[in-house]
Amino acid sequence: MKLHQNKPINNDKSQASELFAASLLFSEFNKAFAHVYMINGAIFKPNDGFMPSTAEADTIVICEGGIYVFEVKSWDGQVSQDGVTFLVSNADGKPKNRDNPIHQNT
DSSP states (O other): EEEEEOOOOOOSHHHHHHHHHHHHHHHHHHHHHSEEEEEEEEEOOOOSSSSSSOEEEEEEEETTTTEEEEEOOOOEEEEEEEEEEEEEEEEOOOEEEEEEEGGGGG
16 A cells, blocks of 8 residues: 555544544555555645635545545544534434535535
């Protein structure tokens, strides 16, 4: 596996989730393609006037089948969708609204 890490590794829950997801993604893509290249934590600096000053792609997979961008979330609890909003219910039972992560990949 070729892996490029743009940001320093730390031990927070989000980083652990991203690295776990990257290993699962590599495993699955490697079953279908001979050449799989992964970039984790890629930071982009768009200058289109629509995006914030920087944007991050958690995992980018490049292989014979194309280029795929993944946004990883470390949400605990049951996840459901209400229109464009995701609801995450954890042990306290009160759902929390979360923005649709696909919008982060624009």
